[in-house]
Structure formats: C-alpha cells, structure tokens
Amino acid sequence: MSIDKTKRKIGIIGGGQLGKMMILEAKKMDFYIIILDPTAHCPAHSIADEHLVADFDDEEAIRELAGKSDVITYEFEHIGVEVLQDLESEGYNIYPTPLALATIQNKYRQKELFKEHNLPVSDHMKVITEEDIKRAGDKFGYPVMLKSCTGGYDGKGNFLIRSKSEIKEGYQALGVGDNLLMAEEFIPFDREISVLGCRGVDGEVVTYPIGENQHQGSILIESKVPADISCQVKEEALKLGREVIELFSGVGIFCIEMFVTGDNRVLINEVAPRPHNSGHYSIEGTVTSQFANHVRAITGLPLGSTDLVKPSVMRNILGEEGSTGEAKVKGIEEALKLPNVKVHNYGKKITRPNRKMGHLTVTADTVEQASRTASEASKLIKIGGD
Numbered sequence: 001m002s003i004d005k006t007k008r009k010i011g012i013i014g015g016g017q018l019g020k021m022m023i024l025e026a027k028k029m030d031f032y033i034i035i036l037d038p039t040a041h042c043p044a045h046s047i048a049d050e051h052l053v054a055d056f057d058d059e060e061a062i063r064e065l066a067g068k069s070d071v072i073t074y075e076f077e078h079i080g081v082e083v084l085q086d087l088e089s090e091g092y093n094i095y096p097t098p099l100a101l102a103t104i105q106n107k108y109r110q111k112e113l114f115k116e117h118n119l120p121v122s123d124h125m126k127v128i129t130e131e132d133i134k135r136a137g138d139k140f141g142y143p144v145m146l147k148s149c150t151g152g153y154d155g156k157g158n159f160l161i162r163s164k165s166e167i168k169e170g171y172q173a174l175g176v177g178d179n180l181l182m183a184e185e186f187i188p189f190d191r192e193i194s195v196l197g198c199r200g201v202d203g204e205v206v207t208y209p210i211g212e213n214q215h216q217g218s219i220l221i222e223s224k225v226p227a228d229i230s231c232q233v234k235e236e237a238l239k240l241g242r243e244v245i246e247l248f249s250g251v252g253i254f255c256i257e258m259f260v261t262g263d264n265r266v267l268i269n270e271v272a273p274r275p276h277n278s279g280h281y282s283i284e285g286t287v288t289s290q291f292a293n294h295v296r297a298i299t300g301l302p303l304g305s306t307d308l309v310k311p312s313v314m315r316n317i318l319g320e321e322g323s324t325g326e327a328k329v330k331g332i333e334e335a336l337k338l339p340n341v342k343v344h345n346y347g348k349k350i351t352r353p354n355r356k357m358g359h360l361t362v363t364a365d366t367v368e369q370a371s372r373t374a375s376e377a378s379k380l381i382k383i384g385g386d
Helices: 017-028 059-067 081-089 098-104 108-115 132-142 164-175 232-247 290-298 332-336 367-380
Strands: 009-013 032-036 048-054 071-074 124-127 144-148 158-161 181-185 191-199 205-207 211-216 219-225 252-259 268-270 312-318 324-329 342-345 356-363 382-385
Touching: 009 017, 009 059, 009 181, 017 032, 017 290, 032 059, 059 081, 071 108, 071 290, 071 356, 081 098, 081 342, 098 108, 108 124, 108 181, 108 232, 108 268, 132 144, 132 164, 132 181, 158 164, 191 290, 205 232, 211 290, 219 367, 232 268, 268 342, 312 367, 332 342, 342 367, 356 367
Parallel strands: 009 032, 009 071, 032 048
Antiparallel strands: 124 181, 144 158, 144 181, 191 205, 191 211, 191 252, 211 219, 219 312, 252 268, 312 356, 324 382, 342 356
16 A cells, blocks of 8 residues: 655644654655644744644644545644544545554553553553552552543653552642543663664555664653663564554554563553654664654655664753743753754743753764763753743
C-alpha cells in the first residue's frame, strides 16, 4: 500500500517542538504543511504554510484540516480520536492509525494488550477507589506506582505511593475518582532505555540505535546513544520493539520505552506513536533523523538509514526553577563555543519551571566524552521568565 507520491500536503495535529522539527525535515522535500494548534504563536507557527488555530478536540477544525491535507499525522497523543476514526472510515489517510492511537491513549489498555500478546510488562490493575489501591499494595508490595490511564506526560499523572499512609494523598492528587486510574507494580530497574522504530506503509521497519535515558521527576534529562547494555539486552529490546510496532500495524515513528532490571530482564513501560524526546539525538547522530523517517513513512517514501554517525548525547533544556513569564534565553553563545555542540531553541514564548524549552546534542568519539561536554554546555544555557 502506498499513497500517491504527487500528493504533497501534510496536516499535523499539534504545533509544538515535535511538529516544528517534522516541518523542518518535510520542507527539505518541499511538502506543504498545515498545522492545527490552539496557540497562535506555537513553535511550528513560523514555518508552517497554514495554521488552523483550534483546540485539539475541535471536530469541525480537524475535518477542515483533513480537507486541506493528503495525509494527517500528529505530534502527541492527547487529541480527539473519534473524529479521526470517522475520517479514516471515509477514506482519509491518517498515520499512525486512529486504532493504534485509541489504544495507546489509555495506558491500562496498552498494558492489557501487551499482556494478551505475551509481551513482558509490569503487573498492574485498574483502580477506582482507595480500597482498590490498598488491594494493589497488598498484591504488589510497596512502593506502588499510581497512574492516570489517560492524559499524563512528563511526570504529570504519576504518583509513587511508598506506603499505605500515602494512599489518600496519591488518590487525591490524581483526581479523586474523576480520572481513570491504574496501579502498577514498581520495577526497581537498573536502566531505562528506549527503542525507536519506524514502519512504512509497505511494512518496511527500521530501528534506531538504542538510547539510555536519565529522568528527574519523571522528566527526561539526558539520552545517551548507544546505550550501555549487553548484546543480549540489545537483541531482546530490538525484538520487542519490532513486535510492538507490528502489533499496532504502525506507520511512522514509534518509541517504546523499556526498563532493564539488574538481572537483565527487559520490560515494556509505555509506547508513544510519534517522534519522541529520546530520539532527538538522531538529528545530528544518525544518517536519517526520526523526523525525516516519520515524514518518509507517512507519505509512502522509502525509509532512510538509521546508522549511528557518532556516539551522541542529548540533554533537554528546561525552564528555570522559580521562573515564569516571557522567555529570556542566556548562554547559547558560550555553549556553542564547546566542541560539537548543537543547540535547538524551540521558540516557546512563555517559560515556566521544568517546561521543555529546547535541547542540545553533542557528538563525540565516545559516549563518555559527549556526555561530559553536554553536561558542561547545559549548565551554560538558562531560560527564565521576564
């Protein structure tokens, strides 16, 4: 299956940094881009050909986007999936598929699907009341990870319950029953890794070098590539990544986040049906970036090489603690004086603590060398409020 290569209009739901980086690659091949985003001056606004200013669940606006586009994609999961399912049934090209999105939007549904297909995941259960969480604690032991089934990102929607005494606090923090909730067995992992894979409309699949991720407060801070893992873990992770992509009949980039335990077990944590923060290193670090391959995949073009050019480290640039307001950037000039540092400023107008405002990538002869330079560069760049 392939879409007509003469069709050159891509609609993107979302105009954040992921949409912006998609457009930068799409424009190299002269695609026409229409974005839908409620923020008038979102990061992708300045380089999109058209911008529909509308909410992500605005069915009328999404239909307008479909009418203007030859293929639709999206840069994050929290969008109105029902209208996308209707549009697909009417013959519109939407990648990744609305069916995949509908499953992935619900973390409990994700985990249940993996369990049904004998893919390794942590033990988990749906919870509605505080009593349910107590039962989860009795079953899994403490700590227990409480999660919102829908809507969570960058640590939002997660609460680590360390003992029975914290159940009420966790339950109230995540919506007091208004949200669909799940409790998960806590995995004392040794490493967090991510497998990035891309599948074309013809079924071709390519995978990227595995990244090793460091988080703080559930926000990604650094990705190192290649990951410091054994050949056995690498083979198992890549096998699981391909199985997940095939399970969803995915088209485009998928990121499968995984835990590696001290005894080298690999467990699937969560899946994102889009380019992912941990894959940003690929812009400088691989022959074909995740954004370029996503564009190729959804438009029916052959996928590009994912070979690593050099060991790479990506570090996120977050909004300064205690600072909110119009974004002011300092230190980029000093950071760029360091060897092989590339800085990506997303152009967000407003900063707030821990908001992802940009990232930097360093390539070097070794991961250790790249990590040292990335750490030094990240200390120089500050983004605070006016």
